Amino acid sequence: MTTYDTVQELLRRIGEGDVERIAELFAEKSDWRFNWPAEGHPSVPWIRPRSSRSDVAEHFRMLGSYHVPELNGTTVTRILVDGDDAVVLGDISQTVAATGLSYTSPFALHLTVTDGLITRYHIYEDSLTVARAHSGSATA
Template identity: 60%
Template sequence: MTATATTRATVEELLRRIAEGDPGRIAELYADGADWKVNWPEEELGRAATPWIRHKGSRADAAAHYREIGEHHVPEEAGTVVERILVDGDDAVVMGEIRQTARPTGRAYRARFALHLTVQDGLVTRHHVYEDSLSVAEAFRG
């Protein structure tokens, strides 16, 4: 299997597992020590209202990320849309729109995103997400 085919298969499996919502199964696809970054201002990272928004590096961090997203959103009102997956060798970019409702405030939001993933040996080694952080932050403001 080529690097591009492996990357596409891993990314599609990751998205399938995210849709299923089992944090442990999602985390199995991340390499320990993965380079995980978000595009939020440093002073806003890891705030109580959005604890999943922080830099990470382990499988345990990946599982916590998806668990915390579930805890802070209304699952019945989620509707993330993946519009395109672009793959080039070990790298992939997933583009779409997050549609969520903040559990603490009840505010719905939509946020455009691009997710840059790198896959090596069938595991995600880079997870850099670029999203409309203002939409997310406003939905969680009290």
Template identity: 60%
Template sequence: MTAQTRETVQRLLHALATGEDAAALFAEKVDWRLDWPEEGHPAVPWIRPRGTREEAAAHFRELRAHHVPEKDASQVHRVLVDGQDAVVLATIAQTVRATGREYTAHCALHLTVENGVITRYHVYEDSLSVATALTASPSH
């Protein structure tokens, strides 16, 4: 069980880093939570309630559309696995396409893997850094 969880998490991290189809790793129904109010934030359109593989795919497409992939400097610091559960400790370092602003946000990702697919996706991040980068004036 732990090996399958670790392998699935590594595949997810690889997909996120390369822009591959991360949603293919998710179950049809997903316990999805982002560390934001339920209604999300108007400046951050990809952050809103989700619950299906299709909605996960939309999330990752929207996330890529709002950032400059060549400037992604995100780093995974540690992956902790205990049975079906995993915690990823990371730093998100992105550049917002619309504003040109860079941001860095520490985050923790809590995943549950069942039968080789992700059934829980909970993200805890520095949401203020993200919202500020999206609402700032474009860089010149």
């Protein structure tokens, strides 16, 4: 598969919510990064360092358990590809299971695909909005 094909397949699998099939698209070891300076924040425990395929499955499993899947959505506005690298731009809309609060955050996802597998997953989003929705307060 090309880089673009792999990105499209990742987005499709994320939309379906099948965490094991999402993880299959990742190399056994990968470089994960979040724009979160608040690693370990109690409201968002899925935000932590990751590096293995099993970490990928755990991340998406946890992310799903903290949200109401049928009330969530992602809008992709652009996919840019340059060789092995891709950038996905869009908006994430989620509803928090514990608080019932909904939020929307713009995001940028930088991926690298090597030999058909994802080796880099760096996501940038509005972490303050996410933390506020999960903590149920106006301040995180």
